[in-house]
Amino acid sequence: MFFKKNPNGELSNIFHITIHKAGSQWLKSIFADSQVKKASGLQLYNYESEMKDGYDPRNLDKRTFDAPFPEGTIVSPIYMDYFNYSKFPKPKRYKTIYIIRDPRDLVVSHYFSKRYSHALMGGIAMIREKLNQVSLEDGMIFICQCLQNDGSFKAMRTWGYVPAIDKKTKVFRFEDLTGPDQLSHFEAMFRHLELDIPREKLEKMLSQHSFERLAHGRKQGEENQNHHYRKGIHGDWKNYFSPKVEEAFGECTENLLDVLAY
Numbered sequence: 123m124f125f126k127k128n129p130n131g132e133l134s135n136i137f138h139i140t141i142h143k144a145g146s147q148w149l150k151s152i153f154a155d156s157q158v159k160k161a162s163g164l165q166l167y168n169y170e171s172e173m174k175d176g177y178d179p180r181n182l183d184k185r186t187f188d189a190p191f192p193e194g195t196i197v198s199p200i201y202m203d204y205f206n207y208s209k210f211p212k213p214k215r216y217k218t219i220y221i222i223r224d225p226r227d228l229v230v231s232h233y234f235s236k237r238y239s240h241a242l243m244g245g246i247a248m249i250r251e252k253l254n255q256v257s258l259e260d261g262m263i264f265i266c267q268c269l270q271n272d273g274s275f276k277a278m279r280t281w282g283y284v285p286a287i288d289k290k291t292k293v294f295r296f297e298d299l300t301g302p303d304q305l306s307h308f309e310a311m312f313r314h315l316e317l318d319i320p321r322e323k324l325e326k327m328l329s330q331h332s333f334e335r336l337a338h339g340r341k342q343g344e345e346n347q348n349h350h351y352r353k354g355i356h357g358d359w360k361n362y363f364s365p366k367v368e369e370a371f372g373e374c375t376e377n378l379l380d381v382l383a384y
Contacts, residue, residue, distance in 0.1 A: 134213035135191060136164060136315055138198035141182070141278055143231040144223035144296045146199035148331065153196045157327050161317045167195035177243055183273035183280075186210065203277035204284060216290060217315050220281050223296035224384050225375060226359035228274075233258075233265045233362075262362055263370040270374040282381035297356045304328060 138153060140146045152158065154166045169191065170178050178185060178201070185202040187210040200207075207218070237253040240246050249268065253261045269275055284291055292314045298307040305325055312319060319327070363371065 133162065133164070133215050133217055133316055134193040135216040136162065136196040136198075137191075137200060137207075137212075137216065137218040138196065138221070139200045139202060139207060139218060140221040141223065141228065141274060142201060143228050143235065144221045145300065146201075146221070149221065149299075150198045152327065152331050153198045155327055155331070157319050157323055158196070158317060161312075161319050162196065162315075164194055164196045167192055167197050169197065169200070175243065179244060181273035182277035201277070203273070204280035208288075218291040219311060219315065220284070220291065220293045221296055221299070222278065222281060222293055222382060224356065224359070225269075225275065225278060225378055225382070226363060226371065226384075227356060229262060229265050229269065229371065230359050230362050232269065233262055236265070237261065258362070259364050259367055262367045266367070266371050266374045275375050275378055279378055279381055282378075282383075301356070 136153075138146075138149060140149070150166070150168070159165070170176060182201050183203045183206075185200075186206050190211040190213070191197045193213055204220075233253070236246055236249045240250075242250070249264075252264060256264065281293055284293060292311075294307065294311050298304075299311070301307075305321070305328065308324060308328060309321070312324070
């Protein structure tokens with residue numbers, strides 16, 4: 123696939139790196155919006171769509187890329203750790219964001235996604251079968267172990283140590299990008315990405331990509347277990363983390379909450 127370089131002569135690439143269940147498909151849709159294309163001159167590019175079966179089967183802490191991504195693109199999303207990210211070839215002019223989310227909410231989101239709504243790709247069918255056989259509590263513990271085994275927690279940990287000298291890379295919280303002060307946090311993120319979109323147009327764009335629209339009229343907090351956009355609130359882990367789940371989570375993540383300042 124061929125992509126033209128940015129006609130504005132600005133950034134050659136934007137890299138959107140994140141963890142699964144941190145709004146990756148939502149942000150991908152925003153990066154595909156005509157307002158972003160107009161401001162950046164870049165085309166959306168999803169490398170996984172060109173892989174066998176349409177997804178990357180490697181553990182998140184083992185993903186490496188030897189060849190550069192196509193210039194003139196917003197590469198979204200990429201799931202990987204910081205150390206391997208820092209090594210893959212990049213153009214002179216690029217910017218990167220990493221979107222983090224409370225790992226406890228990730229566990230809950232993974233549980234409901236893998237049990238009810240996620241497409242049966244890769245090992246999802248086996249995980250779903252397991253979750254359907256055990257209690258919710260044991261299912262949450264099983265998901266903690268899955269995220270430990272596939273490198274998700276390891277990958278997240280590395281993004282807690284992004285060096286201060288890396289001015290091209292900035293970490294943003296999913297909770298901020300979806301919270302009550304959403305607009306100001308998106309303005310900060312877009313400033314970092316050198317995307318000049320007027321405030322009123324940005325506000326309209328975010329409204330068009332809101333949870334309520336994506337969830338077909340449901341408001342944040344109104345749950346549909348079978349929908350990709352299930353509930354849309356923060357701190358939902360408090361409804362599911364029993365002492366037993368909390369203990370298993372701690373064993374799988376160690377001091378990850380402290381590293382990520384949650």
